[in-house]
Amino acid sequence: MPDLWMPGATRLDIGDHAATDGGPAKAIAHITWDKNATAAKPVDLVSYTNLRSYFAGGGAAVAPHILWDPFAGSFTQFVPANSRSKSLVDVAGGTRTNRAGSVVIQIEALFFPYCRVGTTVYPRLIDTPCKGWAELQAWVHSWGVPNAWPMGRPTDFTSHRSENTWETVGGWYGHSQVPENSHQDPGSWPAFVTTDAVHPAPQYEPFPGAAFFKTGKKSPVIAAMHKRLVAVGCSRYKSTANPDVWGSGDVASYAAWQRHLGYTGVAADGQPGAKSWAALKVPNV
Numbered sequence: 104m105p106d107l108w109m110p111g112a113t114r115l116d117i118g119d120h121a122a123t124d125g126g127p128a129k130a131i132a133h134i135t136w137d138k139n140a141t142a143a144k145p146v147d148l149v150s151y152t153n154l155r156s157y158f159a160g161g162g163a164a165v166a167p168h169i170l171w172d173p174f175a176g177s178f179t180q181f182v183p184a185n186s187r188s189k190s191l192v193d194v195a196g197g198t199r200t201n202r203a204g205s206v207v208i209q210i211e212a213l214f215f216p217y218c219r220v221g222t223t224v225y226p227r228l229i230d231t232p233c234k235g236w237a238e239l240q241a242w243v244h245s246w247g248v249p250n251a252w253p254m255g256r257p258t259d260f261t262s263h264r265s266e267n268t269w270e271t272v273g274g275w276y277g278h279s280q281v282p283e284n285s286h287q288d289p290g291s292w293p294a295f296v297t298t299d300a301v302h303p304a305p306q307y308e309p310f311p312g313a314a315f316f317k318t319g320k321k322s323p324v325i326a327a328m329h330k331r332l333v334a335v336g337c338s339r340y341k342s343t344a345n346p347d348v349w350g351s352g353d354v355a356s357y358a359a360w361q362r363h364l365g366y367t368g369v370a371a372d373g374q375p376g377a378k379s380w381a382a383l384k385v386p387n388v
Contacts, residue, residue, distance in 0.1 A: 104330065105184065105242075108180055108184075109169060109180050109238075110238075112178035112182070115155065115158075115159050117182065121187050122205055123185070123202045123204055123206070123374065127205070128241045129273055130163065130207075130209070131208070131276055131277075131278060132212070133167060133211045133212065133288055134167055134228060135170075135348065137154070140216060140217070142217055142226065144217075145217045145219040146218060146219060147220075150215075150249040151172045151175065154202075155170055156177045157168060158181055163181075163358075165191065166182070167188050168180060168181065168182055168183075168184065168186075169210045169241060171212045172235075173213065173232060173235070175234060176232075179212055187202045189208070189267065190209045191207075191281055198269065200284065209224040210244050219233045219285055227265050227290060228290065229251050229291040242273075247273070249273050249274045250295045252276075252277075252278065253268050253274045254276065254313055256278075257277040257280075259291075262280070263280055264280055265280075266282040275292070283286065283348070288317065307381075307387055308327060308385040308387050310326075310377040311324060313375070317349060321351065322349075325353065326388075327386055329356075330346075331384065332356040337356050337359040337363055338359075339359050340352040353373070356374035357379075358372060358373035
């Protein structure tokens with residue numbers, strides 16, 4: 104199952120989870136548009152912290168799944184991917200816009216036209232650094248949302264809507280393309296990135312599973328783990344021989360690491376688990 108919570112995002116669960124209705128997987132592109140500015144009168148960008156507090160408090164009734172800061176590459180997630188969020192108008196008796204798919208993942212980019220950051224003014228979202236877009240695209244895609252715009256990638260602030268397309272085709276939709284809604288955002292959105300950029304080589308070794316750690320197992324992953332245990336001050340090794348072979352020194356050293364993390368009793372038995380392994384940050388080999 105894909106991650107319910109986007110890796111790297113701050114989790115700020117507002118509760119009020121509810122199931123979606125099933126159907127083509129969708130993602131909805133919004134901008135926060137919390138100020139009105141013009142080329143002649145730009146306005147300073149609203150604080151990311153302020154928007155995060157808003158969606159977690161008084162604005163919870165219209166909170167998206169993800170608040171994205173395209174300038175810093177920061178993310179906050181308010182509900183899990185398999186829950187509906189409430190950023191779309193949903194007219195009684197029509198298509199249930201917030202639920203009309205196996206997922207309907209809604210993203211609010213912190214942006215409004217002609218916002219100013221420092222001394223630079225940004226007319227369009229795509230003029231920003233769009234930091235974190237590759238990671239966001241990859242996570243959304245992991246939930247089965249096609250890397251496609253069924254009604255065209257947004258390029259301006261005009262509305263183009265087709266309820267039949269919405270109901271039957273999965274992919275990315277601008278707020279301006281969703282039935283029952285009158286908003287015209289996002290105006291623009293970054294292009295999909297290449298597969299290599301979306302799926303970079305992992306920085307750390309993923310947990311290889313409990314069965315991997317058997318006496319006599321030889322692997323460069325074990326050697327990398329050995330180096331990390333030494334680096335974090337948890338070495339209980341009595342020999343420098345065969346650092347890539349799992350043995351009693353690894354068990355004792357890993358148990359020391361588990362105790363360092365606060366585990367006790369059988370939870371500190373020297374057998375790696377997923378959480379302690381992730382915390383150790385064994386470099387990818």
